Structure formats: C-alpha cells, structure tokens
Amino acid sequence: MRRLIVMLALLGAVFGGHPVLANENPTVTTTNVTASSIAPAATASQGVPATSAAPAPLVANKGDNAWVMVSAALVILMSLPGLALFYGGLVRSKNMLSVLMQVFVTFALISVLWVIYGYSLAFTEGGNFFGVLDKVFLKGITADSVVATFSKGVVISELAYVIFQGAFAAITCALIVGAFAERARFVAILLFMVIWFSLSYLPMAHMVWYWAGPDAYVDAAAAEAAGKTAGFLFQKGALDFAGGTVVHINAAVAGLIGAMVIGKRIGYGRESMAPHSLTFTMIGASLLWFGWFGFNAGSALEASGAAALAMVNTWVATACAALSWMLAEWLLKGKPSMLGAASGAVSGLVAITPAAGFVGVAGALAIGLLAGVICLWGVNGLKRLLGADDSLDVFGVHGVGGILGAMLTGVFADPTLGGTGVYDYVANKVGDYDMTAQLISQLWGVGTVIVWSGLVSLAAYKVVDLLIGLRVPEDEEREGLDITSHGESAYHH
Numbered sequence: 001m002r003r004l005i006v007m008l009a010l011l012g013a014v015f016g017g018h019p020v021l022a023n024e025n026p027t028v029t030t031t032n033v034t035a036s037s038i039a040p041a042a043t044a045s046q047g048v049p050a051t052s053a054a055p056a057p058l059v060a061n062k063g064d065n066a067w068v069m070v071s072a073a074l075v076i077l078m079s080l081p082g083l084a085l086f087y088g089g090l091v092r093s094k095n096m097l098s099v100l101m102q103v104f105v106t107f108a109l110i111s112v113l114w115v116i117y118g119y120s121l122a123f124t125e126g127g128n129f130f131g132v133l134d135k136v137f138l139k140g141i142t143a144d145s146v147v148a149t150f151s152k153g154v155v156i157s158e159l160a161y162v163i164f165q166g167a168f169a170a171i172t173c174a175l176i177v178g179a180f181a182e183r184a185r186f187v188a189i190l191l192f193m194v195i196w197f198s199l200s201y202l203p204m205a206h207m208v209w210y211w212a213g214p215d216a217y218v219d220a221a222a223a224e225a226a227g228k229t230a231g232f233l234f235q236k237g238a239l240d241f242a243g244g245t246v247v248h249i250n251a252a253v254a255g256l257i258g259a260m261v262i263g264k265r266i267g268y269g270r271e272s273m274a275p276h277s278l279t280f281t282m283i284g285a286s287l288l289w290f291g292w293f294g295f296n297a298g299s300a301l302e303a304s305g306a307a308a309l310a311m312v313n314t315w316v317a318t319a320c321a322a323l324s325w326m327l328a329e330w331l332l333k334g335k336p337s338m339l340g341a342a343s344g345a346v347s348g349l350v351a352i353t354p355a356a357g358f359v360g361v362a363g364a365l366a367i368g369l370l371a372g373v374i375c376l377w378g379v380n381g382l383k384r385l386l387g388a389d390d391s392l393d394v395f396g397v398h399g400v401g402g403i404l405g406a407m408l409t410g411v412f413a414d415p416t417l418g419g420t421g422v423y424d425y426v427a428n429k430v431g432d433y434d435m436t437a438q439l440i441s442q443l444w445g446v447g448t449v450i451v452w453s454g455l456v457s458l459a460a461y462k463v464v465d466l467l468i469g470l471r472v473p474e475d476e477e478r479e480g481l482d483i484t485s486h487g488e489s490a491y492h493h
Contacts (some may be wrong), residue, residue: 060146060157062304068160071298075196078291079107079174086284087178088267088347088490090392093276093305094480096490102177102186106193107170113197114166121198122205123147123165128232129203131210138162148213152425156301164298169205174198179255180262182273186485188470195460196254200453204246207231208238208445217425228454237438238445239422240415241310242299244354244406245449252399253453261461262470264389266477278338285342289318292349296356310356311421313364314349320368321348321375321444327398328373328393338447343397349376350401355409360418367408375401403446410442411435 020365047225070248084103088481110118117136124131135141141162146155156456177184179444216226227235233245240246264274275281296314325344330336351371352364359367379396413419423436424431466468471477476484483489 017441032084032411048215056144057144057339058153058155060155060160061302064149064154064156064304065160067303067307068156068301071294072164072167074162074291074298075164075171076107076291078169078288078295079167079252080104081117082284082287082291083171083174084284085280086288086342087181087392089277089280089282089284090178090275091181092273092480093260094482096276096327096482097488098186098481098485099177100490101486102181102189103174105186106174106177109190109193110170110173110197110220111166112189113194113493115162118169118197118202119162119166119466120204123161123210125229127208128235129207131206132492146481148215150214150306150423151302151304152214153338154302160303165205168243168247169197172201172243172251173382175247175251175394175398176258179252179390179394180258181391183265183471184258184366185469185472186481188464190469191468192258192460192464193299195463196457199262199460200456201246202374204250204449204452207233208240210234213423213431220426229370233445233448236405236444237422237441239358239409239442240259240354240406240440240445242296242353244350244402244409245445248350248353248398248402249406249446249449250453252395252397252402253450254457255394256386256388256399257454257457258461259388259390259395260459261465261477265391266474268389275338275339278342280479282342289345289349292353293320296353300357306357306420308412309360311363313356313359316361317352317364317368318348320365320371321351322347324372326372328376330379341381343375344372347371347397347401350398351375351405351408354402354406355412358409358420359412361422362418362477363408367405367414370408371401372402373406380417406442406446407439410439413438 040104041345046062069159074325080103084100087103088099110395114198117133120133120135121131124134125131138159141158143157143159145158147158147161149156157480159235173196176193176196179188180316208231211230213302214228217223233240240243292314296310297307300310322341325347326341329340341436348371351367355363355367375397378400381395382400386395388395411417413421414435415421415430416433421430421433422428434438461470472481472484
C-alpha cells in the first residue's frame with residue numbers, strides 16, 4: 001500500500017504542477033459534444049434585439065440520427081457479449097460465469113444510473129468538473145430535443161446522444177472488473193461501481209467532452225465566453241476523439257488500484273491460471289473490433305467524412321497492432337499465439353480511440369504498430385515492475401495503450417503529418433498547429449485522469465472494504481466464484 005501511495009504522489013507531482021496552457025484561447029476541438037442551448041450565445045454576440053422573432057428551431061438530421069443510434073447499439077454489443085466473452089475466456093472455467101455476471105450486471109447498473117443522474121452531471125453546463133442536476137431522470141428531454149454535432153447548424157436528437165454516451169459509461173465500468181477477476185465479492189464490485197462512476201467517470205466525461213457547441217463560436221468574444229463554460233480539460237485543449245482518457249486510462253487506473261488493494265489471487269505465480277477458452281476470447285475480441293466502429297466512428301456524431309476517416313483508422317490500426325504483437329511474441333517465444341493476436345487487436349483499438357478522427361491513415365498505421373509492441377511490454381515487463389496481479393491485464397492494455405494513443409494523437413493530428421489539425425470555429429477553418437503546445441495539452445489530459453481516477457479509486461475501494469469487504473473468503477476463491485457467489489456453473493460435464 002505504501003508503494004501505491006508513493007506512486008500516486010509522484011504522478012501528482014509530475015502532472016499536477018504549474019499549469020502550462022497549450023493555447024491561451026483554445027480553439028474548439030472536435031470531441032464529443034452537447035449543447036443545452038445553441039442559439040442564445042450566437043444571438044447575444046450579434047446584438048439581436050429582444051423583440052426580434054425567435055429563430056426557427058433546428059431539426060435533427062435523419063441520417064446523422066440513424067448513424068448515432070446504430071453506433072450506440074454497436075457500443076452495447078461491445079459490452080454484451082463482446083467484453084463479457086473476451087474476459088470470460090481468459091479466466092479459469094470455475095470463474096467463467098462470475099465474469100459474465102459481473103460485466104452483464106455492471107452494464108445494467110450503470111445504464112440505470114446514467115439515466116437517473118449520470119447524463120445530467122456529465123453533459124450540462126455547470127462547473128469545470130461537473131454539470132448540474134437539471135436533467136435528472138432526463139427531465140425536459142423530449143423527442144424534439146436536440147444537441148450539437150461538429151458542424152454549425154447541424155444537430156441530432158438528444159435522446160440518441162443520451163444512449164450513445166450511456167453505452168460508453170457502461171463499458172468503461174465493465175472494463176475494470178478484469179483487473180481483479182476471480183477474487184472479488186459481487187456486491188462489493190457493484191457498490192464500488194456506483195461510487196467510481198459518480199466520482200470518476202462523470203467528472204472525466206464532463207472535463208473532456210462538455211462544451212457549448214459550434215454555433216456558440218461566432219466571433220472571438222463569443223468564443224471566449226463559450227470556452228469558459230467548457231470542461232476543465234476541454235479548456236486545456238486536450239484532444240480525445242472517443243475516450244482514450246475518459247474510458248481507457250480512467251478504467252485502467254481504477255483496475256490497477258483494485259488489483260493492488262484486493263491483493264493477488266491465491267496461488268498466483270505458483271499455480272497455472274491459463275485461460276480456459278481462447279475460443280471465447282477470440283470471439284469476444286472479434287465482437288469488440290466490430291462494435292468499436294460504432295465506438296470511434298460514431299463519435300463523429302454525423303454520418304460524415306470524419307466518421308469514415310475514424311472508421312478506416314479503427315480498421316487499420318487494429319490490424320497493425322494484432323500483427324505487431326503477434327510478430328514480436330513470435331520472435332521472443334518462438335511461436336505466434338491466438339492470445340497474442342487477440343490482445344494485440346484490443347491494444348490497437350485502445351490506442352487509436354483518442355486519435356481516430358484526428359489522424360490520417362498513415363498515422364493510424366504507426367499508432368497500431370507501436371501499440372502492439374508497447375502493450376506487449378505492458379503486460380509483461382511493466383506488470384512485473386508494478387508487482388500487481390492485474391488478472392486480465394487491464395492496465396497493460398488499456399492503460400498503456402490509452403496513454404500511448406493520447407500522446408501520439410498530439411503528434412499525428414498535425415496536418416503536415418496527414419492529420420486533421422484543430423478546427424477554429426470562429427475563423428471557420430483549420431487553425432495553425434503547434435505540436436509542442438498540443439503535446440502539453442495531451443499531458444494535461446493523461447496526468448489528470450491518472451491522478452483523479454487513482455485517488456477516487458483508492459478511496460472507493462477503502463470505503464467498500466470497510467463497509468462490506470472486498471474479497472471472498474479463501475475457501476470460496478479456491479472452489480470458484482461461479483458456485484460460491486452465484487450458485488451456478490458455466491459448464492456441466
């Protein structure tokens with residue numbers, strides 16, 4: 001525990017020092033958005049008299065709506081059954097059902113909390129870290145409510161955005177369970193998820209993705225006013241297209257802290273804990289790859305060229321990572337493995353997530369190739385250095401891959417390297433790109449999520465342990481959680 005506290009303190013010292021802004025007046029970036037009110041900021045800056053006729057309400061584009069709703073369904077497929085099968089195949093057969101149950105019920109729990117208060121705290125105008133509770137139980141959101149996309153004057157139905165972002169929240173929490181699989185109490189997991197979702201996921205989503213929408217940026221004065229209402233990391237200029245910080249690093253840090261606090265599995269390092277079904281793991285990885293097109297390309301919020309770019313980047317980066325991990329493992333161990341190829345694919349998906357809509361295809365190829373090799377080190381060398389029993393290598397893949405992808409976004413978003421740059425909605429063109437400044441912004445994002453999630457997670461685990469206990473008894477762990485926690489078996493031989 002002392003090592004864990006020291007590690008968090010060091011991270012805070014590195015990333016939490018004197019603020020260095022990437023942009024004194026940051027341009028608006030193409031990350032996930034919502035706009036409770038699009039017109040008022042624009043009309044105020046234009047000096048429209050109060051007696052002027054109200055502008056005609058914006059109507060959601062049917063094609064964009066359809067794409068976002070399909071993408072939400074694809075993200076749900078990533079969790080159920082994609083992630084559940086991927087994780088389930090990696091544990092021992094006596095714990096298969098428990099992992100399926102943890103992912104399934106976590107998804108259901110977070111979906112309900114998202115509708116009750118999560119969406120409101122994440123995507124309403126409030127402070128730099130949280131929204132407000134104006135939309136609890138989706139109050140005031142109707143079939144006619146709209147939110148902004150990334151094009152001025154283009155909107156989608158707010159209900160479509162609610163479910164799309166809710167699916168993100170649910171899979172983020174479900175990712176965490178892989179780090180302490182095979183030894184945690186089911187009720188403890190659920191209580192932890194409630195706390196962590198409320199105090200880590202929601203503020204990170206608000207910090208990175210909340211802004212006033214492009215229609216608010218009509219001139220410099222309006223842009224400055226709108227910028228002050230955005231989330232903390234959005235104001236810092238951090239780029240995260242689809243969740244490198246909000247989803248992957250956030251969940252990975254929570255998982256790593258959990259693995260350390262709960263402790264190692266009985267027999268870890270002495271007994272075989274090999275995956276019981278790489279067939280299920282391969283099927284799960286394939287469903288993740290398929291669903292990830294909704295995860296990344298759907299984050300464009302429009303059926304547009306930007307969505308197509310994100311989709312192609314997701315396709316090729318994943319393929320490159322699967323190949324690079326497999327080839328590196330082949331060289332090191334003498335044989336290519338199915339586990340390596342599947343793990344490599346997931347590492348590529350993770351690394352391209354923050355960059356998907358910002359980098360060119362060449363950048364995606366480079367990110368994928370690097371992700372496969374570096375995440376292979378993450379689940380081997382780094383894991384040994386940390387000394388934690390991260391059961392299913394959540395930090396080695398999602399943490400390392402998320403950090404790598406977030407930083408490389410700052411490199412390959414550069415238009416000179418084939419990236420899209422950062423769009424200036426006041427000038428209505430791509431702005432001048434400063435790679436050094438953008439990398440500093442990316443460091444703000446990475447450092448903030450590591451420290452924030454680390455501290456929230458540590459506190460949440462301690463509270464849960466004090467209240468109900470985190471770990472199952474030794475005899476139950478040895479028998480397996482399928483029978484002892486749920487009274488069922490995944491298999492009957």
